[in-house]
Amino acid sequence: MPTRHDLRSKALHNDAHAIFARLREHDPVHRGRLGRREVYFVTRYADVETVLKSPDAFVKDPTNTALGPAGQRALRIPKLAESFMNGMITSDDPMHRRLRKLVARAFTPKTVAALAPSIEAKTAQLCDAIVNEGSVELIDALALPLPVHVITELVGVPASDRRRFQGWVHDVMRNFSPWNMPFILRGLWSFQRYIRELAARKRAAPTDDLLSALALVEDEGDRLSTDELVAMAFLLLSAGHETTVSLIANGTLALAEHPERWEELREHPERLPAAIEELLRYDGPTLGTEFYYAKHDTQLGGAQLPAGAAIMPMVLSANRDPAVFDDPDALLLDRTPNPHLAFGMGVHYCVGAPLARLEAKIAFTALLQRFEPPELAVERARIRYRDALFLHRLDRLPLRMRRRPSPSARG
């Protein structure tokens, strides 16, 4: 009997590229699993694109399928979390369009640009603390604290609460397994109670941040209810956080394995934006997007899917599809065109893409300018990914980092 891959298996996460290469070739719409629930893994670029671009055929809310109220989510959400885990990313039009319009009014290009000085200052502070010639765990040192700082500042979580916040996110992001459930529930409960209180304070006395803007935003008389506001804050804080950790960590690992590219980028910083797109393609932050569901019985990539079937479009796999990318397993920093799907596509395209790109640009610029190409501090085989559902997240990234001589010392 052929293997049925489970989204929670360590093997899938640690060997994702090789497994996806086999699936793309032999079993492009794979009948995989999430525990006992069936989940179809869509692995070819063309089929991933079809799912993401066909909101009439593939929906986010399983009760919008032909199964109606009997439609079941792939991930069973604890009752207490239903009101705030069912946000924009798991809704369809007209609800989705309405929420997206409201968030777009509050989260503008100006909001993102205004964060640049704070991202630069935090990056400098974190890089200063990296010990010269020492072994550093890059996720703890930079890749995690930077996005946490940025997303909490953006949303408006006071600095004094950020440590608590990080603890809850850590709990919530654990795998949905029975033994993790007490931690997940504890994290969800504390998180939603905190956001609810914070949102009430922002409504009463708005400050200069996204949660206040969302509390006040209006579109032709339409406003977010308190539950919707909490759901939006939860989505932004969770979606905008671990993904960016992985962009910085996976990207640094890829560059550490190609030291000549490190030198090239340092000498040509104007090449960095294209290089970041290639890092997103080459070893992106997520295996797939949130779940989609087949609206009716349908055919996809030669497979027959029943109405209500849970689907994960595997963007990590699509981004290495040789039908679209020449030499897909090579890291080509000037690859053009580079139509990668790391931020998704279509109506649910990532709201935070400009912010993630800005953070990555600032973080990589600092690393390239301050350090020689890093070396892995452990054997490559000991670099492992977490078994974290959607995410393609390194567990640890131990590096040896050597500071470059300061410009004056270099003459």
Ligand code: HEM
């Ligand atoms: C490198 C970092 C990031 C990656 C790779 C990423 C990836 C994605 C992907 C693939 C989707 C589409 C999901 C789907 O179709 O189900 C998405 C949606 C979304 N992302 Fe991101 N994301 C990143 C950073 C961020 C940041 C920084 C924020 C917030 C500030 C954010 C907020 C969102 C939101 C709110 C959605 C839902 C959009 C909708 O349903 O209309 N993301 N992201």
